[in-house]
Amino acid sequence: MESIDTTYTKKRIPLKRRGRFSSPVWLNFLYLPTIVLLLTFIVYPLLNGIKISFTDWDGFSQTWKWFGFGNYRRMLGEQDVWIVIKNTFIYGIGSTFFQNLIGLMYALFLNYKMRTAGIAKTIIYLPVIISPLIMGYIWYFFFQYNGGAINDIIHLFQKETIDLLANSKINVWMITFVNTYQFLGIAMIIFLAGLQTIPKDYYEAADIDGASAFSKFKQVTLPLLSPAITISVVLNLIGGLRLYDVIMSLTKGGPGFASSSLSSYMYRQYFTRQDAGFASSIGILMFVLISIISLSALYFLRKRELEL
DSSP states (O other): OOOOOTTTTTSOOOOOOOTTOOOOHHHHHGGGHHHHHIIIIIIIIHHHHHHHTTTTOOOOSSSBBBBTHHHHHHHOOHHHHHHHHHHHHIIIIIHHHHHHHHHHHHHHHHHSSSSSSHHHHHHHHGGSOOOOOHHHHHHHHHOOOOOOOHHHHHHHHHHOOGGGGTTTTHHHHHHHHHHHHHHHHHHHHHHHHHHHHHHHHHHHHHTTTOHHHHHHHIIIIIHHHHHHHHHHHHHHHHHHTTOOOOHHHHTOOSTTTTTOHHHHHHHHIIIOOOOOHHHHHHHHHHHHHHHHHHHHHHHHHHHHHHHH
């Protein structure tokens, strides 16, 4: 048997030359605009806010004094701050719960092929494109004491009208309702996209095994929908915890600070009381709370995805 000539196989095959613009050095320059924007509009304001939180600056004068941790000690000692923190948790967690629950129900319903599905999606998503400030004013005409639509209906039944916006036990949940109504369309779209990526083979196999509708939802839909749940929950948490516009248009944080969030409370401290140092400490607190809660939720939900 003749031996195989390996002369050509032993020759080194030259590597393909790289293009002039394919070098990693050139690719790194593409990050520069993003890095500049992050440093200018996020990192620098954050560091500057931390610096101001240690001063007694009023936000307008050219001079200020170093105040140390005085603003943070004052923040922990004021009862209003604890009320505002509680409201912030209600807005964040409450809105997230209802937005995802109702959004999932809409997504499950609209996942079936219907002639009017496109119109229904448009109607549900439409409030998202409206400014939250405008949305708050729209609902203000429903809730207001004099001439409000709800009080007009109550008056028809010979009942005493209610000042809904001035009731500290109700107005927080009314603001949560308005925020839920406006942004549940985002959760619906995310869940709908997740449902449409689930292969039908899983449902057919479940039908063969005689699984009920609830069993298919629990054993098939929810586990495969977990990435969409993670995205929706984290986005809604961040949006609810920094809620501002709806509060200012409905109650302006009142009565007193009974319906204020950390965002609206910080605004009133800066522009109404001209206390920029204390307002900055509130802003840092809000940044820390949102970071801890959103990152914790992201970690927990991602871990659950892997377990499922």
